[in-house]
Amino acid sequence: MRKKIIAANWKMNQTIADAASYLDSFLLEVADEKRIDIVIVPPFTALAYVSERLSKVQHVKSGAQNMHWEKNGAFTGEISAGMIRELFARYVVLGHSERRTLFGETDEIVNKKTKAAIAATLTPIVCIGETLAERDAGQVEQVLHTQLTGSLAGIPAKELADVVLAYEPVWAIGTGRTATPEQAQEAHAYIRKVLAEISDAATAEKVRIQYGGSVKPGNTGALMGQPDIDGALVGGASLVARDFAEIVKISAAL
Numbered sequence: 563m564r565k566k567i568i569a570a571n572w573k574m575n576q577t578i579a580d581a582a583s584y585l586d587s588f589l590l591e592v593a594d595e596k597r598i599d600i601v602i603v604p605p606f607t608a609l610a611y612v613s614e615r616l617s618k619v620q621h622v623k624s625g626a627q628n629m630h631w632e633k634n635g636a637f638t639g640e641i642s643a644g645m646i647r648e649l650f651a652r653y654v655v656l657g658h659s660e661r662r663t664l665f666g667e668t669d670e671i672v673n674k675k676t677k678a679a680i681a682a683t684l685t686p687i688v689c690i691g692e693t694l695a696e697r698d699a700g701q702v703e704q705v706l707h708t709q710l711t712g713s714l715a716g717i718p719a720k721e722l723a724d725v726v727l728a729y730e731p732v733w734a735i736g737t738g739r740t741a742t743p744e745q746a747q748e749a750h751a752y753i754r755k756v757l758a759e760i761s762d763a764a765t766a767e768k769v770r771i772q773y774g775g776s777v778k779p780g781n782t783g784a785l786m787g788q789p790d791i792d793g794a795l796v797g798g799a800s801l802v803a804r805d806f807a808e809i810v811k812i813s814a815a816l
């Protein structure tokens with residue numbers, strides 16, 4: 563049985579002051595929700611603060627939104643896995659579609675970052691997903707296959723088992739247009755099939771696959787009730803503490 567993992571990707575939102583009042587209410591709301599993993603992914607500027615607050619709460623962890631694959635060097639504006647780990651963050655989101663589309667991240671780059679994160683004992687949340695044009699052209703499986711084999715190349719099964727994947731159809735991100743539970747389940751089942759091909763069936767069964775794209779309290783139950791959906795990567799709805807707490811509670815109760 564895979565433990566569900568629900569993550570709040572705040573993207574470029576929330577100051578330290580915002581994070582403080584958010585956590586005041588969110589941590590009270592989810593104080594008893596210890597059946598699932600909960601992750602808060604703030605912008606880098608609030609990561610130290612959020613990690614410090616969460617160090618007193620065992621069941622909620624922090625994560626970063628991006629990192630560079632090198633340990634250090636002349637990479638202005640970048641930070642390394644070791645720097646994230648120094649803040650006691652446990653997760654890092656890699657290859658988010660906004661990184662791929664707006665900042666030119668390729669599967670090769672995501673692969674280097676994933677390996678560097680694992681080497682630094684961070685758990686990567688590797689994002690994949692098709693655009694609307696690709697879905698309309700019937701290329702969903704082809705796109706997911708390319709992204710999976712490229713982003714996860716050369717990662718041994720033992721390490722792959724602990725990687726978290728996030729299936730985020732690009733057309734559902736921030737649009738209010740959610741994949742139906744059936745569409746999401748179909749994609750997740752295919753992802754697990756590809757995972758079995760690139761590792762083995764037992765490893766594929768262990769990998770947790772989140773769904774992301776306009777997840778809200780109202781659609782959480784139907785999505786999280788699907789057999790191959792093991793959690794959610796939540797953007798917009800995670801900015802409101804009460805909404806994100808509701809998503810956590812609905813997921814934990816399933």
Ligand SMILES: O=C[C@H](O)COP(=O)(O)O
Nearest residue numbers: 571735736775776797798
């Ligand atoms: O990382 C989160 C995803 O991009 C989903 O964002 P959204 O919930 O605002 O659609």
